[in-house]
Structure formats: C-alpha cells, structure tokens
Amino acid sequence: MSSFLQTERTTLKRLPARGVYDRALVYQILDEGFICHVGFAVEGRPYVIPTGYARANDKLYIHGSQASRMLRTLKSGIDVCVTVTLLDGLVLARSAFNHSMNYRSVVVFGEAVVVDEAEKLAALLAFSEHVIAGRWADVRQPTEQELKATTVLALPLEEVSAKVRSGPPIDDEDDYELSVWAGVIPLSLVAQSPVPDPRLKPAIATPRYAVDYKRLR
C-alpha cells in the first residue's frame, strides 16, 4: 500500500510529527470508526452532520434517504470534508498545560458523487459488514422500492490525512520531579449485552455476532 500525496490542505502546520499519510493506517482508522462528521458550506456557512459510513477499496460511502437535505446538497458536487475520530485515552500530565488526549483521526477532502445502482447495492453491503460482519446474510434484503429511496454517495480517498497521538504524557523536564501522578486512562467503545426487541419471537436465538460483539482494533 502506498501513501497519500500531501496537499496544502492535508499538510499539518503544527505538530507535523502527528501527521500520517500511510494508506494502510488511514484505512485501519476508517474501518474501526462508526460515525463520520460530514462538513460542507452552503452560502459560506458551515454545517457539520454526523452519519454512518463505510469504506470499500479507495472510496468512503455515506448514505441516507433520498429526501435528506445533506445528501441533496452534497450531490450537487460541492466541496466536502469528512472527519472520523477515535478517542483512545485521557493523557494526565503533571501540569495542567500538558494534559492531552490520545486519539486517531482521519480527514478526507473531496467531492462526493452519487453511485449507480450496481455500486449502490455493493455499498449497502459494505455498510452492513462495516457495522456488524455477518449480519447482511441474515436479514431481509432491500426491495427495489427501498433501494430507490436510498441515496449512496462515494467520496474518493485521494486527499486524505490522519493525525495520531499515542503514548504517555510529555511533561516539562522540571515537572518530572513533582509528586503528581501521571499516565494514561485508556478509553474504548465497548459493547454490552444485546437487548432483544420487545417484539422478538421467543424461539429466535441471539446470533453469535451480537452476543459477542467486539470492534476490531
């Protein structure tokens, strides 16, 4: 796998050491997240909308109702910025000033395009597998009507950067002598026991992918 070409927009001006352009790492972050934040401007005014997404090959897909204002705005071919952020921990330093967070984030710039019918079905399968592998095979497949009511947009993964902070706090050299605890509190998104639908028919067992849900990392 290659690296992303750095552009003016994707080059970190501050803390350039945190900038990552490696395609494999970018894809790993995208494949772990559930929610992206989609940014666009209408008449110069910014909007940031959270939504699900999936990656397949070198495209990021978002989808929603045909009636969605956001999708209708984006498919007109305007600039979009999509950001995915994973929070990995709280970084407790010896000074207030050096406190931080460990995180991995990806920022994608580009223009989204509406996908055709064949790619739409593949993208919806990718969404499903992205959220919970194995689920697609168990459920009622989309009808023609449902497919028609769904818009899927693809954003090419071309102008992309990641930013990563990991590891212990970095304190001022003098502060290491202070009697203050310092370290990292790791955070992760954890699944609890599945809650059956109140209308679930009694004979249906909880599938393994739901009982034992874990996000790969």
Next chain:
Amino acid sequence: MSSFLQTERTTLKRLPARGVYDRALVYQILDEGFICHVGFAVEGRPYVIPTGYARANDKLYIHGSQASRMLRTLKSGIDVCVTVTLLDGLVLARSAFNHSMNYRSVVVFGEAVVVDEAEKLAALLAFSEHVIAGRWADVRQPTEQELKATTVLALPLEEVSAKVRSGPPIDDEDDYELSVWAGVIPLSLVAQSPVPDPRLKPAIATPRYAVDYKRLR
C-alpha cells in the same frame, strides 16, 4: 431551564420527531462528550477538525495553541458549526433497510470569540473538570507564559439543536413475522485501568479519579 428557539438552520426537515431543543438535555449531551467536531469554511471550502471542549453555563469553550490555524481562523469572527455526537448502540432490524444506530448529537451554530484573561483561566478549569473532575487541584497550575500561549474561544449556546434516536428497531409490520433476531447492541465508552507514565516516581499512588474513572451518563 428553557428551550432553544428554533431557527431555519436548527429545524430538522426530516424525522422532526428526533429534534430536541430542550436546554437541559442539550447540556447533558455536551457534558458527556469529550470531542467536538468544529466546522468552518475558508474561501468556501469546508474543514472539520476534532478537538476537546468544555461547557460552562451557556457557553461552549474550545482551546489550543496560539499558533493553531483553526483558532486563528475562527477568531476572525467567521461562522462556525460545532457538533458533538455520542454513539449509544447498533440497532439491528429484521430488514437491511431498517438498520440504524442509537445516538445523541448536538449541533451549535454561531461565531466564536476570544475570551479575556479572567475568563480564560475559568475556561481552562472547566476543561479540566469536564475531562476528569478533581484533577485540576492536583497538578501544577498554568504559568503566565503557558496562559499566554493558549487561546480560548467561547461559542455562545444560542442557536442549538439536538437529535436523538433511542430504543428498539422499527420494522415494517410484515417483517415482524420473519425469523430474524432483532434488537439493540448497546455501546459505551469505557475506561480501562490507568497506565502509569514510565517516568512516574514509584511512591506516587494512582488517584481515585483515575483508578475508578467513569463517565457520567
């Protein structure tokens, strides 16, 4: 507590039942999150940047280095959109089409302003308490130099809306007869055991707020 006035930008066009304008609920969501996504446009092109934040009273604060491109851009008084999203669960329906996620999100529109020195210190205390209550009293306080190097911006919580989905899947009536498991896999951000800084002096015990870290919900 009151409700936010709905404006053109904060009124949900689709699924209006998911729109929430109650100030208490908005504040609860903001107080639970760690990361906001800050959206702004430069020459019509959108940027979405993840960063920490805190709320105090009816303001949302973001901060960073004086040298930060984002903060320097925002403090020129341009429109900003700040979004906070909490993911609560995966909603598994009987059809692919009706799958969803449970979430709570808040969108704030406005213009950010630089705070003065007195408010800056109060805001930094609010950041610290927002992330981990009790920490501020234990650590080395900011020096004049550090305060000078830090920019804090305040965004008034005036033009604000929240969006919430919770509860079981909503299936098409016919689909309830299918032999497909349906329900919710709850997700939450969970803290693991704290990892001491490799340079921590051996006699320093881990403080209770780090051992037992829990995010109020």
